[in-house]
Amino acid sequence: xxxxxxxxxxxxEQGGGPxxxxxQAPAPRLTTERISSEDIRRVKQLILDGKxxxxxxxxxxxxxxxHAEAEAAVTQLFVPELFRLFRQMPINALGCSIAxxxxxxxxxxxxxxxxxxxxxxxxxxxxxxxLFLCFVFVRWLIPKVLSSLTHMFGSRGRARVVKRAVMQSxxxxxxxxxxxxxxxxxxxxxxxxxxxxxxxxxxxxxxxLEPGNVIAxxxxxxxxxxVFPVTPIQVLNS
Numbered sequence: 001x002x003x004x005x006x007x008x009x010x011x012x013e014q015g016g017g018p019x020x021x022x023x024q025a026p027a028p029r030l031t032t033e034r035i036s037s038e039d040i041r042r043v044k045q046l047i048l049d050g051k052x053x054x055x056x057x058x059x060x061x062x063x064x065x066x067h068a069e070a071e072a073a074v075t076q077l078f079v080p081e082l083f084r085l086f087r088q089m090p091i092n093a094l095g096c097s098i099a100x101x102x103x104x105x106x107x108x109x110x111x112x113x114x115x116x117x118x119x120x121x122x123x124x125x126x127x128x129x130x131l132f133l134c135f136v137f138v139r140w141l142i143p144k145v146l147s148s149l150t151h152m153f154g155s156r157g158r159a160r161v162v163k164r165a166v167m168q169s170x171x172x173x174x175x176x177x178x179x180x181x182x183x184x185x186x187x188x189x190x191x192x193x194x195x196x197x198x199x200x201x202x203x204x205x206x207x208x209l210e211p212g213n214v215i216a217x218x219x220x221x222x223x224x225x226x227v228f229p230v231t232p233i234q235v236l237n238s
Contacts, residue, residue, distance in 0.1 A: 091144040106134035154218030
């Protein structure tokens with residue numbers, strides 16, 4: 001298995017035999033492998049670049065393990081929950097405008113194809129393709145718009161950085177993608193809660209999210225599934 005936060009690789013040895021019941025089996029034993037942090041970061045970078053096969057091959061090579069075990073470790077590292085976090089990263093005004101243009105363009109193409117249906121089967125295919133693209137763009141845009149609204153107008157709180165992992169650097173010009181676990185104390189009172197988010201940050205903002213730092217955040221209420229730093233990020237207490 002691979003820890004995204006620590007950039008460590010560990011061998012998991014399961015105790016007990018095939019006939020041992022889960023209640024009787026001893027706890028799994030973890031042994032840290034001698035794989036460099038640079039190699040682990042390389043695996044994460046390949047995954048986020050959409051090069052999963054290369055990530056599996058690289059990890060199998062440096063860890064000296066079978067391809068099937070490397071595949072399991074990479075799957076454990078980048079589970080579907082992480083895909084959800086990346087899908088709900090906030091979007092800026094330019095990105096939203098481009099997405100809306102794509103949606104309206106696809107919708108216009110679908111309407112045009114539908115109006116020309118009697119003349120050619122090709123227009124039916126065009127209408128169906130445009131409808132599919134419109135659905136894909138809307139499905140991609142909605143969680144990002146919700147996150148952007150939370151970032152601007154959500155409930156206020158103070159969040160302590162519990163853990164932080166640099167997932168991809170550089171993602172854009174002077175930008176890094178990080179995975180952060182927050183412990184949030186709502187300003188309105190109540191019990192604190194934990195939340196994990198994927199964030200795109202400027203490189204100079206990365207030190208502000210060191211574990212232990214406390215920053216101002218906004219979050220969605222009552223779901224509490226989106227937590228984003230108030231920008232510009234300021235460390236309230238470290």
